[in-house]
Amino acid sequence: MALKRKSRHFNWTRKHLLGLRELSEEEITFILDTARGFEEISKRSVKKAPPLRGKVVVNLFFEDSTRTRNSFTLAAQRLSADVVEFTKKLSSVSKGETLLDTARNLEALGIDIVVIRHEAAGAPKLLARNINACVVNAGDGYCEHPTQALLDTYTIRRKRGTLEGLKIAIVGDIAHSRVARSDMWAMTKLGAEVTFVGPPTLMPAEVSRLPVKVSYSLDEVIEHVDVVNMLRIQFERMGGNPFPSVREYSHYFGLTAERMKRAKPDITVMHPGPINRGLEVESEVADGPNSVILQQVTNGVAVRMAVLFLVNHAAAQRA
Amino acid sequence: MKTILDSEQVGRILDDMCSRIAADTRSKPNVAVIGVRSRGEQLGERLAMCLAGKLGREVPSGTLDITLYRDDLNSPQSHWQPQVRTTEIGFDIDDKFIILVDDVLFTGRSTRAAMDALIDLGRPEAIRLAVLVERAGREFPIQADYVGYHADVKGDERIRVRLVECDDKDEVVVE
Numbered sequence: 001m002a003l004k005r006k007s008r009h010f011n012w013t014r015k016h017l018l019g020l021r022e023l024s025e026e027e028i029t030f031i032l033d034t035a036r037g038f039e040e041i042s043k044r045s046v047k048k049a050p051p052l053r054g055k056v057v058v059n060l061f062f063e064d065s066t067r068t069r070n071s072f073t074l075a076a077q078r079l080s081a082d083v084v085e086f087t088k089k090l091s092s093v094s095k096g097e098t099l100l101d102t103a104r105n106l107e108a109l110g111i112d113i114v115v116i117r118h119e120a121a122g123a124p125k126l127l128a129r130n131i132n133a134c135v136v137n138a139g140d141g142y143c144e145h146p147t148q149a150l151l152d153t154y155t156i157r158r159k160r161g162t163l164e165g166l167k168i169a170i171v172g173d174i175a176h177s178r179v180a181r182s183d184m185w186a187m188t189k190l191g192a193e194v195t196f197v198g199p200p201t202l203m204p205a206e207v208s209r210l211p212v213k214v215s216y217s218l219d220e221v222i223e224h225v226d227v228v229n230m231l232r233i234q235f236e237r238m239g240g241n242p243f244p245s246v247r248e249y250s251h252y253f254g255l256t257a258e259r260m261k262r263a264k265p266d267i268t269v270m271h272p273g274p275i276n277r278g279l280e281v282e283s284e285v286a287d288g289p290n291s292v293i294l295q296q297v298t299n300g301v302a303v304r305m306a307v308l309f310l311v312n313h314a315a316a317q318r319a
Numbered sequence: 320m321k322t323i324l325d326s327e328q329v330g331r332i333l334d335d336m337c338s339r340i341a342a343d344t345r346s347k348p349n350v351a352v353i354g355v356r357s358r359g360e361q362l363g364e365r366l367a368m369c370l371a372g373k374l375g376r377e378v379p380s381g382t383l384d385i386t387l388y389r390d391d392l393n394s395p396q397s398h399w400q401p402q403v404r405t406t407e408i409g410f411d412i413d414d415k416f417i418i419l420v421d422d423v424l425f426t427g428r429s430t431r432a433a434m435d436a437l438i439d440l441g442r443p444e445a446i447r448l449a450v451l452v453e454r455a456g457r458e459f460p461i462q463a464d465y466v467g468y469h470a471d472v473k474g475d476e477r478i479r480v481r482l483v484e485c486d487d488k489d490e491v492v493v494e
Contacts, residue, residue, distance in 0.1 A: 309401075313393070313401060
């Protein structure tokens with residue numbers, strides 16, 4: 001579907017992408033429009049374009065990640081940047097080095113862009129204030145995961161043309177989800193109506209102050225929504241027993257083939273991955289015609305290329 | 320602002336250019352047209368259609384966005400916002416006889432970028448350059464194979480090509 005281009009004369013000036021809460025609708029739209037031009041590069045036989053030639057991107061990941069890190073690495077490489085991989089286990093952090101010292105040391109090596117994932121909310125902002133390189137947030141605590149939300153909104157726009165007026169349900173473990181928060185900022189700014197759906201034990205305490213509707217029943221909302229984003233149950237982040245059993249969770253909040261029968265026929269099914277098959281989404285649905293789960297992965301590279309390209313350009317303009 | 324070509328003249332010039340290209344490509348079944356964004360896109364589409372008519376066969380056409388190949392992308396002096404748009408070439412350019420179409424040939428830098436962008440997509444048999452307007456001011460050793468109109472303008476003057484597809488009407492003006 002063709003996209004409307006609303007941002008022709010917009011001027012991008014940010015050298016960091018820390019979160020979507022602080023971005024305007026125009027800025028988000030501009031990133032998505034820019035990403036559209038990068039899609040084609042990944043379809044070439046030689047998947048390479050030159051705009052970040054000679055630039056160094058470091059993946060500074062303090063939490064495990066495969067898909068986001070690989071996606072950023074591919075995005076940087078397809079723009080001809082060099083990539084340095086940095087993981088907590090293999091670094092001096094395990095010897096007691098602080099985040100800022102690590103970053104300053106990397107900067108002394110001559111890097112241009114830091115892609116950071118950290119368990120502490122605000123870590124990317126701290127970094128941005130203290131180093132000269134561009135900083136891109138790849139997930140901080142339960143705060144934001146802006147590129148995931150950008151690829152989610154990009155995928156919806158590609159599928160449905162616009163977010164304006166769409167009803168979107170984000171389902172599951174909202175409390176532990178930075179994706180839910182970033183999605184909420186992006187989607188509501190682009191004109192969608194967002195409902196958080198999940199058991200009360202997995203709703204964040206501040207939910208009543210957020211620009212969303214809240215429902216504790218997937219059955220209540222499934223008939224009305226245009227898009228459903230099924231979050232992963234993050235067993236690794238959960239303390240206590242937020243729900244009695246996996247089977248019970250799946251019974252009330254899983255997207256089953258049975259439940260899909262009551263959904264709109266053209267409902268778009270999303271999942272940020274990695275899927276716990278049969279828990280959040282039944283295989284039949286995850287692999288079915290309404291699912292855009294693999295398009296999300298593909299689009300993630302284009303969106304991250306756009307982000308790296310734009311922050312780098314903003315930095316060059318300031319130099 | 321001064322109009323140097325009106326709509327009728329633009330039409331006549333394009334038709335004449337199309338005839339010359341058709342004469343040179345009659346024996347080339349692999350001819351294809353690629354327009355450089357933004358105004359080259361529409362010019363390319365028109366030329367491809369005209370060529371198809373004159374040659375009596377289909378002529379594939381596509382659009383090239385050269386933003387990522389510009390040589391001033393990372394230059395701090397250039398206070399411009401790159402608008403990355405899509406490259407849409409629905410055919411394999413390997414072994415094609417490419418007519419590269421742009422609106423104005425000035426410094427030659429866009430053409431250099433366009434050739435680099437094309438080479439990243441494959442290995443054409445040849446590339447020929449067709450421009451609606453050329454002017455003095457070349458910074459690179461690049462010349463067009465098909466020139467619609469040579470404009471005598473001063474160094475600080477700007478040539479603008481307006482086309483009915485994106486502007487009100489076909490015309491070429493000097494500002």
